[in-house]
Amino acid sequence: MERKTKGFQTIDLAYVAVCAVLMAVCSWISIPATVPFTLQTFAVFCSLGLLGGRRGTAAILVYLLLGALGVPVFAGFSGGIGILFGTTGGYLLGFILMGLVYWLGERLSLDSQVIRIVFMILGLLLCYAFGTAWFMYVYARQSGAIALGAALSWCVIPFLLPDLVKLALALLVSGRLRKALHL
Numbered sequence: 001m002e003r004k005t006k007g008f009q010t011i012d013l014a015y016v017a018v019c020a021v022l023m024a025v026c027s028w029i030s031i032p033a034t035v036p037f038t039l040q041t042f043a044v045f046c047s048l049g050l051l052g053g054r055r056g057t058a059a060i061l062v063y064l065l066l067g068a069l070g071v072p073v074f075a076g077f078s079g080g081i082g083i084l085f086g087t088t089g090g091y092l093l094g095f096i097l098m099g100l101v102y103w104l105g106e107r108l109s110l111d112s113q114v115i116r117i118v119f120m121i122l123g124l125l126l127c128y129a130f131g132t133a134w135f136m137y138v139y140a141r142q143s144g145a146i147a148l149g150a151a152l153s154w155c156v157i158p159f160l161l162p163d164l165v166k167l168a169l170a171l172l173v174s175g176r177l178r179k180a181l182h183l
Contacts, residue, residue, distance in 0.1 A: 012055055015183075019047035019059035020066065024073035037159070038075045042166035044095050045120055049174030050183065053103025060095045067092070087142070090134020091155070094127030101126055113171070120167055128156045 008016070026043035030036045048056035063073060064084070072079040074092065084092060098120070105119030136151050177183075 008055070008058070015051055016055055016059045016062060019043070019051060019056065020062040020073075022047065023059065023063040024066070024071075027073060027075045028077060030075065031162075033158075037162050039166065040075065041095075041124070041159075041163050042170050044098060045167050045170030046174045046177075048099060048102045048120065048123075049116065049171050050177050050181075053099060053106045057096065057099030057103055060099045064092060064095070085138070087135050087138045088131070088155075089138070091127060091131030093134070094130040097126045097130055098123030113175075117167070117171065120171070121164075124163060124167070132156060 023040060023043040026039035029039045031038070044056075044060060047059045050056070051059060067073045067079045068081045068084055070079045070081075074083050083089060101123035102116075102119050105115060105122075109115075132148075132151050132155055135155050136146055136148070139146050139151070
């Protein structure tokens with residue numbers, strides 16, 4: 001569990017920075033498939049599991065801010081505000097929702113591994129919902145309307161199983177790191 005302080009201590013800022021870098025590096029790692037997969041969500045889950053909701057959400061915000069400023073931290077070594085306003089930008093911004101949902105779970109007493117998993121899955125589903133709505137809006141403005149089923153088959157369904165695997169691995173890794181770092 002996180003310390004109950006109002007501000008961030010220097011060590012907190014260091015952990016936030018390291019996790020933001022982890023998100024960037026993991027977004028560059030692409031697993032080739034029909035739809036290429038990155039390890040970006042693994043890093044988001046890992047950051048939340050390791051740092052908790054407050055610091056994990058801060059790491060997500062730092063990562064997105066770096067990308068918005070043009071630092072090539074997004075998939076394919078891309079960056080810039082245009083990425084966030086593009087078709088997949090809603091999924092990136094949805095990471096903030098993942099962090100906030102996890103943080104809410106902590107505030108409601110996130111003491112068990114099962115509760116952690118439930119709130120991470122809820123956050124992921126919210127990210128999917130927000131990202132898909134964003135995708136449909138931007139896609140419709142650029143290319144014409146798209147059915148919900150088509151958007152889900154392009155943007156969500158191929159990622160469900162890989163994201164659940166990444167979630168499980170991230171919980172395993174973050175749990176061990178938390179113990180090793182005495183967090």
